[in-house]
Amino acid sequence: AQTVTQSQPEMSVQEAETVTLSCTYDTSESDYYLFWYKQPPSRQMILVIRQEAYKQQNATENRFSVNFQKAAKSFSLKISDSQLGDAAMYFCAFKPRYGNKLVFGAGTILRVKS
Amino acid sequence: SAVISQKPSRDICQRGTSLTIQCQVDSQVTMMFWYRQQPGQSLTLIATANQGSEATYESGFVIDKFPISRPNLTFSTLTVSNMSPEDSSIYLCSGHRTGGVRRSYNEQFFGPGTRLTVL
Numbered sequence A: 001a002q003t004v005t006q007s008q009p010e011m012s013v014q015e016a017e018t019v020t021l022s023c024t025y026d027t028s029e030s031d032y033y034l035f036w037y038k039q040p041p042s043r044q045m046i047l048v049i050r051q052e053a054y055k056q057q058n059a060t061e062n063r064f065s066v067n068f069q070k071a072a073k074s075f076s077l078k079i080s081d082s083q084l085g086d087a088a089m090y091f092c093a094f095k096p097r098y099g100n101k102l103v104f105g106a107g108t109i110l111r112v113k114s
Numbered sequence B: 001s002a003v004i005s006q007k008p009s010r011d012i013c014q015r016g017t018s019l020t021i022q023c024q025v026d027s028q029v030t031m032m033f034w035y036r037q038q039p040g041q042s043l044t045l046i047a048t049a050n051q052g053s054e055a056t057y058e059s060g061f062v063i064d065k066f067p068i069s070r071p072n073l074t075f076s077t078l079t080v081s082n083m084s085p086e087d088s089s090i091y092l093c094s095g096h097r098t099g100g101v102r103r104s105y106n107e108q109f110f111g112p113g114t115r116l117t118v119l
Helices: none
Strands: A003-005 A010-014 A019-021 A024-026 A032-039 A046-052 A064-069 A074-079 A088-096 A108-113 B004-007 B010-013 B019-025 B031-037 B043-049 B068-072 B075-080 B089-099 B105-110 B114-118
Touching: A003 A088, A010 A019, A019 A108, A024 A074, A032 A064, A032 A074, A032 B105, A046 A064, A046 A074, A046 B105, A074 A088, B004 B089, B019 B031, B019 B089, B031 B075, B043 B068, B043 B075, B075 B089
Parallel strands: A010 A108, B010 B114
Antiparallel strands: A003 A024, A019 A074, A032 A046, A032 A088, A064 A074, A088 A108, B004 B019, B019 B075, B031 B043, B031 B089, B068 B075, B089 B105, B089 B114
16 A cells, blocks of 8 residues: 655745655555645645656756655755745645545645745 | 535534535546544544435545534535534545546545534
């Protein structure tokens, strides 16, 4: 069975600064996806970024990038130039390529200070 | 990605009653799922809604308590039956689409959730 661990229950960052959210996972699968989802207070879960395990290049979406370390089973999210709108709960999630269910971490609350 | 809507967005119900939550996707999806989320916590998968057949439930969830329908590829309902205060939670619907070579396109997206309070 797969597990996803987010060891930081809460993080704070100053507006315009950079913050990194940690995620580790455990799996025996070799081919899978990793995701970061954002859930603001409005509750709408939004996909932030996705990484395919067979791709060595780290995914990037504008101010969001990941550091994917497959051997270490680590998948951290870096948010650059943090904005007030980035404040939310962030979930790391895992899915085998040929499976259908997402496995979520416990989440990290990100607070952005102005 | 597709857009998912849920009705109602929130409700307050009396103990012992039932509530049906509707989930509508604006385009066809391969899979639909129902989750439960306590405020400030992670998501717990209740079941996979299968089109034209009985839903597949996760451990700890049963059909009598959470009957699910999925009559077509874009619509599903979740009923929370014989409610108790312990059922107070946020219920989320999600859709999943795959495609492309080696399932290279693979995305799960979520509805806005239904906040249920049981008195």
